[in-house]
Amino acid sequence: MSFDSRRAGVPPRWAALVAGVVLGVTGTAQAAAGAPAPTADPAVTRAALDPALVTGRGAAVAFHEQEAEHATTTGTVIGPERTAYTLPSEASGRSAVTLAPGEYVEFTLPRAANAITVRYSIPDAPGGGGITAPLTVSTRHATRTMTLTSQYSWLYNQYPFTNDPQADLLHPDWWITECGCVPAATEPAPVITKPFRPTHFYDEQRLHLGRTYRAGDTIRLTARSVPTTIDLLDSELVGLPKVDLTAVNVLLFGADPTGRRDSAPAIDKAVAYAKKTHRKVYLPPGVFQVNRHILVDDVTITGAGNWYTTIKGREVALDEPAPDGSVHTGVGFYGKSAADGGSRNVHLADFAIQGDVRERIDTDQVNGIGGAMSDSTVRGLHIQHTKVGLWFDGPMSNVRVTDNIIVDQIADGLNFHTGVTGSLVRNNFVRNTGDDALAMWSEKTANSGNTFDRNTIQTPTLANGIAIYGGTDTTVSNNLIADPIREGSALHAGTRFGAEPFTGYLRFTDNTTVRAGTYELNWKIGLGAIWLFALERSIDADVQVTGDHFLDNTYNAIMLVADWPVKDLYSIDRVKFKDIRVDGTGTSVVSARAGGSASFENVDARNVGAVGVNNCGRFRFTPEGSEFSLTDLGGNDGGWLGPYVPNTITCDDRPPVVPPPAPSGW
Incomplete structure (x- = not known):
């Protein structure tokens, strides 16, 4: 050629x-x-x-x-x-x-x-x-x-999985669906088919x-x-490589564009020189070997385009575990930790990051982008084969993640973790993550004022397309989420994983989901394309779901659920659904398995496979009706809601599934 x-x-x-x-x-x-x-x-x-x-x-x-x-x-x-x-x-x-x-x-x-x-x-x-x-x-x-x-x-196997197809159960003391038992406590011991899952x-x-x-x-x-x-x-149609003759070129510091030699020291030197001279760093076309983190702070690093410049590394075992629990390192661009003040004014653009992560070790810092980066941007990257594409540990603020491609991750695509505020994730394409594709996790310190907008998410193999775990004033808008596989769905908000409570508002606005509403392995029930989950506390913030389209739902379009041990403690209250289209459900439009309430206005549904509202409430089945109440604010076409307000009990724990037809124009 x-x-x-x-x-x-x-x-x-x-x-x-x-x-x-x-x-x-x-x-x-x-x-x-x-x-x-x-x-x-x-x-x-x-x-x-x-x-x-x-x-x-x-x-x-x-x-x-x-x-x-x-x-x-x-x-x-x-x-x-x-x-x-x-x-x-x-x-x-x-x-x-x-x-x-x-x-x-x-x-x-x-x-x-x-x-x-x-x-x-x-x-x-x-x-x-x-x-x-x-x-x-x-x-x-x-x-x-x-x-x-x-x-x-x-x-294979149970979380956090193994590469060995012949491995025995990683957690024989866990309940598993396949035998409906806890294998370690079952006599005779069940036969588990290998490879398992x-x-x-x-x-x-x-x-x-x-x-x-x-x-x-x-x-x-x-x-x-x-x-x-x-x-x-x-x-x-890929354009020509980008050239920046005014920037500090890493080749001048000994970086090897053939990928044969380690270029990390040369990139470090180029970054240090660029900071002294107040210039950008330029990564020209080539494959540059980097097997550890590149620390970035107050610097701009740009490539020739993510088809032309690749930063590629091996996963390297550490001689002894790092203080954060990592047992490996690998290629990645990291801001300083928040405990050390974090980084600011970091701008990364127009190159690819290719990792070498083949197993999931949650303590490992082997992410494409990591650390804390306030007042920063990440744009035009292609990130593949790292653990998480971008994992930000706050507190930090004002980061913009735009126009990236994040594929083939062994865990999340992106996670705003702990005290990330005023930040935006827009126009990113995320495919084949091993956990939530996009997540905000308010562990210890609440995230606040963040937006996930106009992203496309396809085939997360575990968990959710977009997941919000606590936080304040959050917007999820104009996203397209397709084909979640198991133990999660397309859109999710949950009081889980030690997250701070939901406060202020939470908006799911003008999103489209397709072929969502998956099977929850542990509960043995179908979820909703959007599902709200009260596990560690109630959800009582201002939650509004407006303008969303839920297409070709495998089970339900909407689910509101509390975990069984806490169903009498926590509720999901005053959720507002408005201007929604539901085209096809395997079971119901709404499945309620919690106490609480919701209102519905202009929620149109067709091709519904089961009863419009599957209302179990708290499973008390009181003479007064379900503990979950529904308010009809009008305009709800399709006959799915009217017979079931305010709180008619229609509980079918596992209704039969009627596969819906393919979605079509409304």
Whole structure:
């Protein structure tokens, strides 16, 4: 494959570097023989939906999503399926294509593109740890090989999971659904099928094609050595690398753009010099090896673009545990800890961070971005294979996290933890997290005045798309959340994990969820696409849910629930639902399993699978009715609410599920 730097407009001094950053290619390009004829009108989706259904919601991204199950293929379409621990359940849209060696799936480009992202799954090694396998990428002009890996996927067993498919139960003293028992206390001991609860099947890889292909050209992906499941293809037209000749270039301090030598000391020196001279730091095209944290404070670091500049590192075992409990370190950009005053005026933009995290160890600080960073921005990054993409430990204030891509995390995508205030997360794309995709956790000190706005979240394999744990004056708006898998759902607010109480207001406004309302493994019930959970105290702040669309809900659209041991202690009070659309529920529009109250105005529902309101209250079943009351403020179309106000008991603990039809225009 050749790269003409003069025609691309790249300055000559960067030509050699840029040529080495046509990412993900192995082997030698050759002319593609027998390229298939272009297909008309390729299907483009957003979260596997018709884009018209989510106009104005979610992140505006540079790429176009195409689902494999809608493409031309000689393989086998799997799904749709929403049962956890299955390949289709973790796929976008709950369906994908599995290719045997020699089979292909072929996508027709909807727009001009010179780069693709392939989301895929290949088998694990028999003993765990992953394998690699080739995938042939054929275009009109060339055939290339992507080397796929399962080293960052395939987790098993109980939280916090293991890489060993043959491991015995990590917690034999926990109650488990599979036997309806506590195995350590059960005679005879139950037989637990291995591998137990396989999950986190998918990974993704990006490939720069080296030239621009036009709309109507095809991209054929062919499996070569192992069964290969293709979920989707994202295609985009990547611009030229960014150059900043006024900034401090890390190459001048000995950074190695080939990735062979450790560049962390050189980057540290460049940062120190830039601070002295009041200049930015520039990371040119290349792959820079960094195996520890880069400490940042009062500095701006920019790359050539996240397709061109990659900071890549190994996970490194520490000789002894760090004071914070970490037993590993790895690549990451960290502000100073809040205990040391935190960092300020940090600006990170336009590069990729690739980690090497393959197991979940909650004490490890192996996140892409960490520490405390007030008055700071994080923009245009691509973060993959770290534990958490961005984990901020406050107190800190005024951070802006915008226009990033966060994928394939073993835990959260982003977490505002402890005393984060006045901060914004907007226009980020988050896919395949191993825990909450976006979270605010008010542990010890309340978060306040924060907003999650216009983000797209797909396929969190555990927990929630967006989770708010306590805090004051919080807004969650204009987000698109799709396909949560298990033990969580799309939108969540809970008094959990030692969080400070909800005070002031909490707003869920103009969000769209799809194929949410998952199965809660421990309770053995279906959740809601949005669910409010009183576990450690009541929820009695000003909670308003306005303008949200809940589409194709696996179980309920809305759930209000208190944990059974505290159901008589805590309640969920005065929640306001207004201008809501519910299109399809497997069970009910509202499931109430707590004491408290809610009002409903202009909440329209259709394709409801069970009783409109499944009202169990506190399960006392009093002659006066349920302990949860509903107020009809008018305009609630679809007949789902009227018969059940103010507090009619309609409790069915586990109602049968009626799969809803696909959502359509209202």
